[in-house]
Amino acid sequence: MYSENELSRMFGLSRQTVRHAISVLETDHVLERVQGSGTYIRKDLYIENPARQNRIGVIMTYLDNYIFPKTIQTIENVLFKEGYPVQIAFTNNLVNRERTVLEDILEKDEVTGLIVEATKSALPNLNLAYYQELQKRRIPVLFINSFYPALGAPHVSMNDIQAGKVAARHLIEKGHKEIAGIFKLDDGQGHLRYRGFMEALNEAGLVCDESHILWIDTEDVKNFIKLQEKIKDRLEGCTGLVSYNDEVTFALTKVLPRLDIRIPDDLSVVSIDDSELAVLGSIKITSIPYPMELLGEKAAHNLLEMIKNPRFDGNYEFDVTVTQRDSVRNLK
Numbered sequence: 222m223y224s225e226n227e228l229s230r231m232f233g234l235s236r237q238t239v240r241h242a243i244s245v246l247e248t249d250h251v252l253e254r255v256q257g258s259g260t261y262i263r264k265d266l267y268i269e270n271p272a273r274q275n276r277i278g279v280i281m282t283y284l285d286n287y288i289f290p291k292t293i294q295t296i297e298n299v300l301f302k303e304g305y306p307v308q309i310a311f312t313n314n315l316v317n318r319e320r321t322v323l324e325d326i327l328e329k330d331e332v333t334g335l336i337v338e339a340t341k342s343a344l345p346n347l348n349l350a351y352y353q354e355l356q357k358r359r360i361p362v363l364f365i366n367s368f369y370p371a372l373g374a375p376h377v378s379m380n381d382i383q384a385g386k387v388a389a390r391h392l393i394e395k396g397h398k399e400i401a402g403i404f405k406l407d408d409g410q411g412h413l414r415y416r417g418f419m420e421a422l423n424e425a426g427l428v429c430d431e432s433h434i435l436w437i438d439t440e441d442v443k444n445f446i447k448l449q450e451k452i453k454d455r456l457e458g459c460t461g462l463v464s465y466n467d468e469v470t471f472a473l474t475k476v477l478p479r480l481d482i483r484i485p486d487d488l489s490v491v492s493i494d495d496s497e498l499a500v501l502g503s504i505k506i507t508s509i510p511y512p513m514e515l516l517g518e519k520a521a522h523n524l525l526e527m528i529k530n531p532r533f534d535g536n537y538e539f540d541v542t543v544t545q546r547d548s549v550r551n552l553k
Contacts, residue, residue, distance in 0.1 A: 222252055222260040249531060250359070277305045277524065278332040280322055282314040282340060287468060287496045288513050289338070292365070295517030296336060303525060308332060312340045314439050316348065323351035334361045334524045341439070342367035342409035361527035363535050365520050367409040375527070375535030377520040381410045384509050384541045385417025388463045388491040391507065391543050393425045396552030397461035397489060401433040403473070404465050408439075411465055414493065418463050433459055437469070445472035453480050460552065461489045467498040467508055474502050485550035495544045505546035512539045 223231065228239045243260060246252040254260045277300050281289055297307045308331070312319040319340040326332060335355060340346070352372050355362055368376040392400050402418050405411030415434070422429045435455040441448060452473070456462065464470040470492040474484065482488050484504045492499060495510035516539065523535040 222262055224259075250357075275305045276332050277307050278326055278335040279307055279309045280312060280319070280335065280337045281309065282312050282338050284311050287498055288494055288511055291513040292517040292520075295514045296521045299518055299521035300525075303521075305333075305525070314340055316340055316344075316346065320348050320351065323348055323355075327351060327354055330358075332360060334528050335363070336520055336524055337362060337364050339364055339367045339369055339409065341407040342369060343405075343412050344407050359531070361524060361531070361535075363520060363524045363527060365516060370409075375523070377516060377523060377535070377537045378410075378539070379509075379511055379516070380538040380540055381413035382417040382420070383538075384493050385414035385419075385463065386421040387417075387541050387543060388414075388493060388509055389418045389421035390425075391491050391545075392461035392463070392489060392549065393421065393427070395461075395489065395549055398427055399433070399459045400427070400429070400461040400463065401435070401456050401459040402429075402463045403435045403437060403455075403469055405442075405469075406436040406438050411436075414463075414465065433457075437465075442469060442472060445469075445476060449476055449479060452476055456480075456482065456488065459488065460550075462491070464490055464492045467492050467494040467496045467506065470506055470508075471498040471501065474504075484548050489549040491543070491549060499544075499546070504548055506548045507546045508544055509541050510544055515539065 222243075225236050225239045225243070228234070229236050243252060247254060250263060252260050253263050279293065279296060281293060283289060293309065300307050310322040312322060326335070346369055349369060349371055352362055352369070352374070356374070362372075362374045364374055364376040366378050368374060389400060400422065402415065404415045419429060433455055435448075435451065437448070464473060470490060477484065477488070484490055490506060492506050492508040493511070495508040499506040499508040519537055523533070523537060526533040527535045
């Protein structure tokens with residue numbers, strides 16, 4: 222790199238301004254200062270694989286999930302219009318599968334940016350080194366829905382704390398005081414929604430008995446009927462329930478009749494996502510909408526901005542509302 226004096230003369234700037242600019246570029250890992258030798262442009266910045274061709278990678282957990290197809294389609298539509306071909310892979314929410322996908326992406330080195338739905342984001346993840354390698358290569362990574370806090374990478378999601386809080390508040394406003402909750406243990410969104418749920422109860426002066434909280438994981442959702450006795454135990458004495466999402470709620474509606482529990486007569490339910498599953502049953506479920514298309518659009522645009530400007534803050538969280546239906550009984 223040119224010396225400070227040379228850069229000052231070239232651009233008509235003070236040495237102080239030049240020194241600050243060099244410092245910023247060092248922080249961004251564009252320049253590298255070698256003691257006693259000088260300042261150099263990092264070699265890995267200008268060795269770029271021509272095969273990338275503005276290709277964007279998208280890593281999702283599932284293809285057939287009830288809400289993600291619309292999000293994926295919106296992401297693909299936005300990027301295609303901007304001239305970016307999309308490469309999509311699925312992890313099935315398996316850490317080993319995520320590792321295989323990341324290894325393939327790093328080996329081929331064909332993407333200029335990556336949109337990721339984190340795999341089991343609430344658990345320790347051994348794949349962080351692969352994401353750190355992407356960051357080292359200056360390939361922007363943007364997470365959707367949930368994220369890995371240790372990476373410090375931006376995310377686009379609904380405000381999950383607010384979602385849990387609004388769901389609980391809706392039940393409280395209808396006169397419910399004994400409120401249970403079902404949340405996902407292996408998903409960061411589950412922890413945030415639980416936090417909002419607890420905050421709403423605390424603000425209302427209600428004490429949540431921990432015995433009324435049911436923590437489930439990805440495998441439990443697939444075999445919900447096996448949790449029948451545990452569900453019965455957790456719901457004992459409760460008139461209201463905040464459910465992690467519509468997929469869980471739909472599975473729950475198959476179990477509750479076995480326990481002689483009726484919605485909303487015996488149990489009022491507020492769910493999250495407001496998907497097609499919320500209106501499939503005979504009782505239409507009150508639910509908090511997940512912004513499927515808007516989230517995909519925002520994620521795509523923010524990643525493009527991150528590619529153009531490495532300093533762009535790609536974080537964004539959508540506020541939430543409630544779609545009221547028939548699953549909440551007014552006790553007032």
